[in-house]
Amino acid sequence: MRRFLPKTLTTQTIWVLLIGLSVSHFLSMVIYSGDRTESLSMLGGRNMAQRIASVSHVIIETPPEWRGRIVAALNEPTFRVSISPESTLVNVQNDGEQLTLLKQFLRFKIGLPTNTPLAVQLFETPHDGGFLGQFHPNQWMHMQMMSEMHGISAHQSLRVSFTLPDGKWLNFATDIPESNPFWSPTSIMSLISMAVAVIVLSIWVVRRLTVPLRTFAQAARRLGKDVKADPMIVSGPLEVQEAARAFNEMQDRLQRMIENRTQMLAAISHDLRTPITLMRLRSELVEDETDRQKMLETLDEMEHMISLTLEFAKQEAETEERRKVDISALVSSICDDLEDAGKEVLFDDCEKILFECAPVGMKRVVSNLIENAVKYGEAAQISVTMDTDALQIIVCDKGPGIPEDQLKKVLQPFYRCEASRNRDTGGVGLGLSIAQSIVEAHGGELILSNREEGGLEAKVILPQ
Structure with a gap:
């Protein structure tokens, strides 16, 4: 699993910012869409109620013998009006603040007395269910249950029924305009634009922030190859400048340590030549030929070791x-x-x-x-x-x-x-x-x- 995770600081930062901001943006869109849908639904219901009130005034003020023609002229595919001896709404119960407000609004706009029967129904209907006014309420209830069972998307419909002065019922059935779907082209484009902006800005920012890290890596490699390499250039933010100064101080200490060790090794090796020379002179006074030869061989070996030691010290001190x-x-x-x-x-x-x-x-x-x-x-x-x-x-x-x-x-x-x-x-x-x-x-x-x-x-x- 770990091999699929991003390795570089740039990709890790981009993924963290992209995932975090995408989730935040998505949740904001969900909250905004919910509030917007509710607001549009209330506004749409109010507009439809205003239209129903205006049509009702026209029908109430029209003589009964002309009402049929006016009703036929007012009917539209999404706005149905009918006059019947009985209400088309049965077993209607007021439920919800929006329905109560719509009922009060209609009674006020139409000018209905409080004792005049008024039925208002607001419910969800499937998009492909046809027009509301064509069905009996029981059929609409059945369609609503089927849409929920089969996952068919639905929208709100408004039905209103009240009595006219002559005792007949005036019925309205209309759809409340629905808001745009959540995954609209606009929302998708918004999410894509946010993701592109995050990626571009993250790459730009992270690359600028990682430049000092690459500079430190190059300086460390250069120091590994040549301890006498040029020091780092102190520039950039204060933290980077402080780190560069610390790196240069470390390099300077390493150079002094190596130089001191090399000089000490060379001094010791050089100083040993004097006692070896004295011992060589004194060995000449040894009468026993065998002992004198062994002493000279030992001294030769010591001198050879000192020469190599000096060469070793010289090799470390010199920079070719x-x-x-x-x-x-x-x-x-x-x-x-x-x-x-x-x-x-x-x-x-x-x-x-x-x-x-x-x-x-x-x-x-x-x-x-x-x-x-x-x-x-x-x-x-x-x-x-x-x-x-x-x-x-x-x-x-x-x-x-x-x-x-x-x-x-x-x-x-x-x-x-x-x-x-x-x-x-x-x-x-x-x-x-x-x-x-x-x-x-x-x-x-x-x-x-x-x-x-x-x-x-x-x-x-x-x-x-």
């Missing part, structure tokens, strides 16, 4: 200018050099792949991974792929791999799987750390994993 590089050609040149040295290297040739990076740093990463594969895994197989999201450089070997619990540890500085501490067999433990540092400076990731068919796979993922 980035430019477009043909990664395929870069990898191919490294493989050619190793093949010339007699190493088993297989590169899956691919088309030209341009990628913006630090050329020297990227060459160092690829060289380190391929040399490790050749040195510890007998042979190296390299592939380079590029898709819409990222560049991938994969280096595989045929060696024994690395224990699962040490796959992440080998990326730490000075950690070695080989416990003898012999740099010819286990190295110093900075190669992968330097490679990882360079890859992370590009906003990428270095992943080590053991292959099912045997050997180690080193994957470099660099986002575009």
